[in-house]
Amino acid sequence: MNNRANAIWAIIFVVAAIFLGWRIATGNFGRVYVKSQQVTVNADDGSVAASWETHTKVPPRDHQEEGVSLSIPRTIGLWAGAILTLCIFSFLYGDNPFYKTAESIVVGASAAYLMVIGFWTQIIPNLIGNIVPDWTRTWATPGLDPEAKADYVYLLPLMLSIMLLWRLAPVGGWISRWPLAFFIGATAGFRLIGFMEADFVAQIRATIIPIWVKDAAGGVDIWASIGALTMIVGVISCLIYFFFSLEHKGVVGKTARLGIWFLMVTFGAGFGYTVMGRIALLSQRLEFLFYEWLWLDSPTADAVSGTASLIMPALGG
Amino acid sequence: MKRTAPLLIAATVGFIIIVSTFIPYTESWGEDSMIWFDILAAVAFVLGGGNLLKMNLKKVSERRPGWAYSAIIIAAFLITLTVGLLKVGTHPNEVFWNKPWSGDYIGEGSALWWIYEYLIYPLTSTMFAMLAFYIASAAFRAFRAKNMEASLLLGTAFIVLLGRTYAAIILTGWLPELAHDAEPSFFGQLWNGLRLEKLTETIMGVFNLAGSRAINIGIALGIASTSLKVLLGIDRSYLGTGED
Amino acid sequence: MYEFLKTLDRRWVFLLMFLAVATPILLKVTFPEKPSAMVMDVFNAIENLPEGSKVLMAWDFDPASRGELEPMASAFTRHCAEKKLKMYYMALWPLAVPMIQDSIRILEREYPHLEYGKDYMNLGYKPGNEGVIKVVITNIRKLYTTDHYGTGVETIPMMNGVTSVQAMDLIVNVSAGDPGTKQWVQYVATPFKKRMVAGATGVQAPQLYPYIPEQLIGLLGAIKAAAEYEQAVINGYPHLAKIATAKEGLRRMGPQLVGHVLIVLLIILANVIYFIGRRRGDSR
Structure with missing residues (x-):
């Protein structure tokens, strides 16, 4: 980039920094308020057995209501989320330590999150809970069926699990092949059936449709018929393009070329839809920065009270 | 033992699942196999986490370039793991109030919830949101109407991009819409079909459907042949090189 | 230049x-939306269900696609709540549990008369991708011994008589990829002829068109369809127009x-x- 461009970028960043500084100095923003609620559990004799407080996020405009208070942990979290969002966006200007730091946090936290969720949702209730149900009920999942008995067949998946984790050991890597084979075999088994039924047989059946489509009055619906014929021709020509056992020459070549055209339209549609998706995601992140963090007049601030009519008057909103 | 047993396991499990689909008597065999599969999927998360920790610990201990980022990964990993496994900040299930570990592991207000809400959520969603910028850049740099195929792709993308927003109404809203109560005429349908939002529907429901269906059929055949190769022991690539 | x-x-x-x-x-900046025929197919699939019908709400997405899919998930939740359908939430994506919690928060806040365990419940997440579908389609209790909060499923009133996903009258899936709509179609809707509607990301939606209408009644593709569906629900239940979060998708069309x-x-x-x-x- 030339010097003029650098100067323009510098001005843009300075303006953004001044705006942020102005918001910090003057505006109320970047705070999270919560409403506290006391949960009380009574014992069989009616006495209070246990109680604790739960906190629910409320819109900032309700901060003066009774029981609403500023949440320090969530406010810190909001700022952490906003700063990390900006760190990720900083990659657009170029690779930098802020981006790499944010990336490292998400890698580490996500991997551990998956481990935790796997432990509490599957390993404890479905593995340990089947082998030693009484013990599992005493601490982790007391809601397990009280009549459930130990099922020692589950020692086999436990053994396979240990063998899978053996992969982390410096020697005996082959041991993990057994559970891996189980995994691969099972995947091959259910995918074979699933794909053949839903993506092969059902798709062929759905393509064998009448070319003459009748309308409500019993006559021929010309446009629907053209659509049906085009679809059938499209499927066949695309399949011929995928078929490489025949040389793509003559009629086969021309049909294959038609197939390519159909595929290009498919990819064009895919591109259009992908753009749509990505912009929606960007909108959501910018809404987070503008509304949740910077409080630039959130259209959903009144969501809880349900009295907002800030947008879409044309829709009767 | 090292190579034959895995082949037998893969074939047995695979065929049990296939058979259980067709023979009701064996349905529970398939269910049990799939539950074991699901358990192994959860253990795979542990394996993944363990591997990440192992690799990054090695990088830090050897002071390789970028080791500081590995240290951040390890710290984020260990903190999340600890608060998640210990259910820090969760309240017990109200029914089982005397069992402190019975609560929701990601209940609102817990430490793991905080990590999700304020670290994982903003970071992962922003990473995907960034693709909006890159897709714009790619559109500017790579999309050229060099030939018929590229022109078709571009033309379709234009119609879909405009047809899926209010731009369709702005640009082609003047074309007549079909009246609900009247019998649609040939030309009535034609003019209506040229409205951008209708053209988009036609592209998606006819041309895209045909292309996607052919792709689906192709993939299904590919999956079927790969699966059969695995079950019959012809494809053994998952066993590795056999050097260990 | x-x-x-x-x-x-x-x-x-x-x-x-x-x-x-x-x-x-x-x-x-926002614009009016008119629901397309496809969106109305999805709307009618829910609208035509009798009160008390069982609907599986399979939320298979994570924060990365929340901007696109949350408006659909919220609109599905509001529509089912308005219709007084029984909602069974579950997830195949590890980061999808908070998405379910968002939907449940809508029910708690806007439909306080609905009761957990009787009108809606959260089965939560189980690892295993399509492996989970393969189990729950024939035996849900073998895998889901408790709900997400640890309560035994046999003690939850709305689980009475529900032994598998086959008991559901409709599958509503919001999906960001695999496992998601494709797998629900492959392992539930096609072999068991279950009625199903879905909402999908822009990336995924074009690939799902071949399943319509035989295997999938209708599909909401990306944010545009989400906005149209929100409008369809608002048209059907005009009081929702007062709730700003019920128009999240409509807002994003600007x-x-x-x-x-x-x-x-x-x-x-x-x-x-x-x-x-x-x-x-x-x-x-």
Whole structure:
């Protein structure tokens, strides 16, 4: 980039920094308020057995209501989320330590999150809970069926699990092949059936449709018929393009070329839809920065009270 | 033992699942196999986490370039793991109030919830949101109407991009819409079909459907042949090189 | 000008995209939406169910696609709640549990008369991707011994008589990829002839069209369909128009229009540069 461009970028960043500084100095923003609620559990004799407080996020405009208070942990979290969002966006200007730091946090936290969720949702209730149900009920999942008995067949998946984790050991890597084979075999088994039924047989059946489509009055619906014929021709020509056992020459070549055209339209549609998706995601992140963090007049601030009519008057909103 | 047993396991499990689909008597065999599969999927998360920790610990201990980022990964990993496994900040299930570990592991207000809400959520969603910028850049740099195929792709993308927003109404809203109560005429349908939002529907429901269906059929055949190769022991690539 | 555009730094394109999306958000630009036939198919699939019908709400997405799919998930939740259907939430994505919690928060806040365990419940997440579907379609209790909160499923009233997903009257799936709509179609809707509607991301939606209408009654593809569905629900239940969060998808169509137009203009501009360059004999 030339010097003029650098100067323009510098001005843009300075303006953004001044705006942020102005918001910090003057505006109320970047705070999270919560409403506290006391949960009380009574014992069989009616006495209070246990109680604790739960906190629910409320819109900032309700901060003066009774029981609403500023949440320090969530406010810190909001700022952490906003700063990390900006760190990720900083990659657009170029690779930098802020981006790499944010990336490292998400890698580490996500991997551990998956481990935790796997432990509490599957390993404890479905593995340990089947082998030693009484013990599992005493601490982790007391809601397990009280009549459930130990099922020692589950020692086999436990053994396979240990063998899978053996992969982390410096020697005996082959041991993990057994559970891996189980995994691969099972995947091959259910995918074979699933794909053949839903993506092969059902798709062929759905393509064998009448070319003459009748309308409500019993006559021929010309446009629907053209659509049906085009679809059938499209499927066949695309399949011929995928078929490489025949040389793509003559009629086969021309049909294959038609197939390519159909595929290009498919990819064009895919591109259009992908753009749509990505912009929606960007909108959501910018809404987070503008509304949740910077409080630039959130259209959903009144969501809880349900009295907002800030947008879409044309829709009767 | 090292190579034959895995082949037998893969074939047995695979065929049990296939058979259980067709023979009701064996349905529970398939269910049990799939539950074991699901358990192994959860253990795979542990394996993944363990591997990440192992690799990054090695990088830090050897002071390789970028080791500081590995240290951040390890710290984020260990903190999340600890608060998640210990259910820090969760309240017990109200029914089982005397069992402190019975609560929701990601209940609102817990430490793991905080990590999700304020670290994982903003970071992962922003990473995907960034693709909006890159897709714009790619559109500017790579999309050229060099030939018929590229022109078709571009033309379709234009119609879909405009047809899926209010731009369709702005640009082609003047074309007549079909009246609900009247019998649609040939030309009535034609003019209506040229409205951008209708053209988009036609592209998606006819041309895209045909292309996607052919792709689906192709993939299904590919999956079927790969699966059969695995079950019959012809494809053994998952066993590795056999050097260990 | 030609030289400047030919060697344009991509950061200028990024800035344009930022402005294209940020400006309509700040100016709150929105447009009216008219539900398409496909969206009405989805709407009617839920609308025509009798009160008390069982609906599986399979939320298979994570924060990465929340901007696109949360409006659909929220609209599905509100629609089912208005219809007094029984909602069974479950997830195949590890990061999808908070998405379910968002939907449940809507029920707690806007439909306080609905009761957990009787009108809706959260089965939560189980690892295993389509392996989970393969179990729950024949035996849900073998895998889901408790709900997400640890309560035994046999003690939850709305689980009475529900031994598998086959007991559901409709599957509603919101999906960001695999496992998701494709797998629910492959392992539930096709072999067991279960009625199913889905909402999917823009990336995934075009690939799901071949399943319509035999295997999938209807599909909400990306944010545009989410906005149309929100409008359809508001048309059916006008009091929802007062709730700002019920119009999240509709709100996003403002930035969507400007963003799309920008992409179209960028492609046109790039091609103009290309053809000028070709005429001049430039190689790029």
